[in-house]
Amino acid sequence: MKELLVKHLVKRYQQKIAVNDLSLTIKGGQFVAFLGPNGAGKSTTINMLTGMAQPTSGEIKMDGLAPTNQKYRQKLGVVFQNSVLDDDLSVIDNLKIRAGMYRNVSDSWFNELIYEFQLNDILKQKYGTLSGGQRRRVDIARALLNQPEVLFLDEPSTGLDIQTRQLIWQVLGKLRTKNAMTMILTTHYLEEAQSAEMVYVIDHGELVVADTIDNLEKGILGGKLTLFTKDINTLKQYLKDKTIEVTNVGIIIQNITSKEVIDILVANQNIIDDFEYQRVNLNDVFLQLTGNEVRK
Template identity: 50%
Template sequence: MPDLILDNVTKKFQQTIAVNHVSLTIPTGQFVAFLGPNGAGKSTTISMLTGLLAPTSGRIQLGKLIPQQVAYREQLGVVFQNSVLDPKLTVQQNLTLRAALYRHHETAWLEHLMTLFALIPIRHQRYDTLSGGQRRRVDIVRALVHRPTLLLLDEPTTGLDLQSRTAIWTALATLRNREKLTVILTTHYLEEAETADWVYVIDHGCVVASDTVTALKQHYAHYQLTLQSPDLPQLTYDLQRAGYTTRLTTTATLQVSVNNAQQGIDVLHAYQHQISNFEGRNGDMNDVFLALTGKDVR
């Protein structure tokens, strides 16, 4: 199975540059996450990968195939933010009809997918009677009925509860391991990127960072102390004067970034008479996201 290549891809809408000279290579079988704030260019990139939008300039290839070719699109499975299934048909009817649109589809493969994503008990229910989590599982199976080599997931679990999201990711992990499926994810749930092989952080249409989760955390996510104090302004002043980066998380708590847990212990010891309560944690993907894209609401 071939690698996916984006070579100097740009997309403009009149005077707005939505994607700005993006170049990347995604190896076969890799799980890649695209992270970025609203309007960063993630969904536009997905739309170009599906062939729904043409790049203004640059090149997209899956091996020797390009998005305008039927053979390219046959390699793709896509889960859009909004469903494309018929609400009045049952789960089974929807999936059988979708499978019939492809030249190569197997009944046994569809049954396997329905079992893997726990759709057998609801196969005869109408799509419009399903819960949000059930609908999303059906949407994902719909994208996989033709056994694609590349699965594009554009914010697939937005609005779903933790149980539904966990079920989806457990099933996808099983499928990836068995089929060597390449998966590209855009998401606002940053913890979903924790298991990615590679992460691209996109902002203002540009790739501002790309690396493994571990490396991104090492570079951008420091150990975090959350402190409470009877005199928070004074504690803030003293810590900033000592060179620490601080941020008020609420009117009653202060977040302090330190290099590691040992430095956190040093801070607690040095300012113990000003601290009434504390909590410490390792940096996570949320910290990476904020460090690279800023804290302002857009």
């Protein structure tokens, strides 16, 4: 895949707008994350990008192909929130049946997925008897059988223990590098988005911001700087163009970048006794962009 283009995407359900004028560009080989509260429109967007749902309006193109095109769909692997495998069949039978739906699934690739996701011990078990973590490992192996150019992961690790989540991400990272695979993730675990090359924050069906993790944490919102000084008046004069909070021991500045911090410290090193700088993390970014309200 060279790139996935989304232009002015809209999805309406009667009077409700689930996705509203969404535009973005995903380059081949990228790992991107869609973040947003419950009901923000993440899964609806994934459903349209995978051809599972038709947009009300707008355009989706991957290398010039639309989701209705069979060649488009052949490029995809999808890990749904809910499994699509047969509870009454064994793991190995489920995987073999799915492999039979694609052309040229080699034995070596099939066996590599079994090995990497540590499925050997459960191959003969019925899928319906597996634990949540075991089921999810099988689900992801199933989605990778056709060696997709683009892997969609719709909240793939919700409810999983940390050991299973670590294994899944270690394997996905390894296979993504090996196959130059594009990965598109929706998640509620913000730490899973830390290694994404691009983050799209979606709220109320609209794109709130699109940027790298580094820029979000260090550039757009900045951090919190506390300056300790006995010469508050001189420091206040220097910072007259900034919004500050004066305490009895110093000055607090919110939403300040690392570069600004360095400039302030260098320029006022003779009167600053000490300082604390707290960088914004992805949780802070998420809450500032989408608010603290609990979504139902």
